[in-house]
Amino acid sequence: MEYIEKEKKELTGDFCRGCGYCMPCPAGIIINSCARMSLMVRRAPSASWLNEYWQENMKKIENCLHCNQCMKKCPYELNTPELLKKNYEDYKKILAGEVQV
Numbered sequence: 001m002e003y004i005e006k007e008k009k010e011l012t013g014d015f016c017r018g019c020g021y022c023m024p025c026p027a028g029i030i031i032n033s034c035a036r037m038s039l040m041v042r043r044a045p046s047a048s049w050l051n052e053y054w055q056e057n058m059k060k061i062e063n064c065l066h067c068n069q070c071m072k073k074c075p076y077e078l079n080t081p082e083l084l085k086k087n088y089e090d091y092k093k094i095l096a097g098e099v100q101v
């Protein structure tokens, strides 16, 4: 039950489903992967999400123009720029070894 409750918490509400309806992004951010990176590194083998390719792509979040195009197109009404920011902060902590996955 404890495990199911944890899963329910992670997979309800404000999480990116990876559908990609919000794309393309004018800043070149791969939103449908970057906005759910915190889940990907924890729910899939983490090494492939922590490589140079994804580090470079996550860094692009710094260039977000806050145009909100993505947010307007998200069928789940997510605050996509905010979600990207949160995932990026978590990602940096993981890379720095401050958070274990």
Ligand code: SF4
Pocket: 024, 025, 026, 027, 028, 029, 031, 063, 064, 065, 066, 067, 068, 069, 070, 071, 080, 081, 084
């Ligand atoms: S708000 Fe940021 S992430 Fe969203 S489309 Fe604009 S530049 Fe891309």
Ligand code: SF4
Pocket: 015, 016, 017, 018, 019, 020, 021, 022, 023, 031, 032, 035, 073, 074, 075, 076, 078, 080
């Ligand atoms: S932010 Fe919304 S539209 Fe974009 S990939 Fe995630 S769930 Fe889909």
